[in-house]
């Protein structure tokens with residue numbers, strides 16, 4: 254906690270400054286007299302002062318700029334990035350583990366591809382990771398439904414279903430139906446609310462089951478599209494570029510940060 258500066262402290266500070274000024278003036282006076290009386294001594298003092306300045310300058314320059322703690326952090330960070338790159342090997346089949354590994358954007362792409370293979374026109378919107386609606390589903394240029402995709406480890410509760418309802422209502426009855434897809438599951442309260450409204454809930458396992466009903470070629474196309482390249486590292490919702498793993502200087506824990514930091518301050522937990 255910061256200590257308050259009291260009046261007593263301020264007075265003491267003034268006295269100390271005055272004393273320091275007095276000491277400096279006495280020293281300068283002494284030096285002036287010495288130079289007048291003895292030019293050899295004054296030359297020696299000047300040489301030693303210059304020598305000391307040069308010594309400190311060289312010493313400062315030869316010091317390594319990075320501290321041990323800093324270089325340790327960057328080494329740790331590099332190894333995390335390397336491990337992450339190595340772990341992105343193309344998987345052979347769609348399964349719950351792969352769903353869990355997908356970054357949020359690839360999950361949205363997976364959902365939109367599923368609807369495309371089902372014959373819909375699935376338009377991915379630019380709302381980002383936490384935006385309102387992620388996909389608009391059309392058939393014959395007519396809006397059929399709005400889709401919210403959420404790559405989530407925890408169960409989806411009523412709060413997020415209500416958000417989708419809000420988006421549907423904001424469209425003034427233009428939206429006939431809402432669909433909520435998650436990589437995980439929904440709570441029973443979320444199911445109850447969705448049943449009372451025109452919202453369809455699709456869990457991760459149900460999405461997989463639906464994809465497995467598609468022709469094999471469609472399944473292969475989806476798998477290839479969503480696992481091409483690095484499919485695990487999250488994308489920045491604002492900048493649409495892959496984020497990088499960083500280590501927190503506060504607690505040493507790793508997190509995802511945007512490459513455009515400090516311009517973009519978007520972060521995600523790295524769990």
Ligand SMILES: [Zn+2]
Pocket residue numbers: 489490491492493511512513517518519
């Ligand atoms: Zn960004």
